[in-house]
Amino acid sequence: MVETSFAKKFMGGQAETEEDRPWRNGFSGDNAGGVNPFCLSLRSKSGREMEGPPWSLFTWHGWIDSGGPTEKLVLLFSVGGVYVEGLHMKRQVEALLEEGKLKRIQEHGDAEIEAIRAHNLDIRRPEEKEPIVLRIVIAPDMETRLKSDESLAVIAARMKGEDDSEDGNAGDVEG
Numbered sequence: 001m002v003e004t005s006f007a008k009k010f011m012g013g014q015a016e017t018e019e020d021r022p023w024r025n026g027f028s029g030d031n032a033g034g035v036n037p038f039c040l041s042l043r044s045k046s047g048r049e050m051e052g053p054p055w056s057l058f059t060w061h062g063w064i065d066s067g068g069p070t071e072k073l074v075l076l077f078s079v080g081g082v083y084v085e086g087l088h089m090k091r092q093v094e095a096l097l098e099e100g101k102l103k104r105i106q107e108h109g110d111a112e113i114e115a116i117r118a119h120n121l122d123i124r125r126p127e128e129k130e131p132i133v134l135r136i137v138i139a140p141d142m143e144t145r146l147k148s149d150e151s152l153a154v155i156a157a158r159m160k161g162e163d164d165s166e167d168g169n170a171g172d173v174e175g
Contacts, residue, residue, distance in 0.1 A: 023112035026133040027092050029101030040075070040102065042082060042136050045109040051142065053077040061097065063090065070134070083137040088120070088129040107136045
């Protein structure tokens with residue numbers, strides 16, 4: 001149950017619901033809006049990038065933060081890895097991983113981080129604080145994956161603005 005701050009109680013306010021929150025959930029076990037229900041959806045703070053490896057290639061996960069204030073999680077897949085840095089993440093991530101339900105990790109923007117930090121000030125028990133995802137790093141990145149495949153290198157060249165043809169078409173299109 002979400003605690004209501006003293007100020008909200010005094011002013012007659014209610015505890016906020018998920019719909020009232022000015023931030024997106026950092027972690028989710030919900031497939032709604034996912035690219036692929038069998039993949040881990042990793043979302044950038046801008047919302048323009050959404051990618052992630054399939055869970056069938058998952059091999060291992062571990063916390064590398066040594067109990068510091070910033071939690072650092074590494075998820076390894078046979079095709080690469082994901083590094084997630086944040087606050088108050090461990091309890092929720094471990095629960096979702098144990099149940100096999102971790103479907104989405106959302107990186108938070110600056111305004112969301114400040115809103116969550118303000119929300120967390122009213123909560124005393126650390127296990128009830130809202131998780132904050134500060135950074136997500138995916139390796140290898142999209143460009144590296146494209147370059148490593150000869151047939152997809154054309155797309156990588158186009159991304160960098162390199163165009164080796166006079167008409168602007170960087171590859172043959174078979175019809």
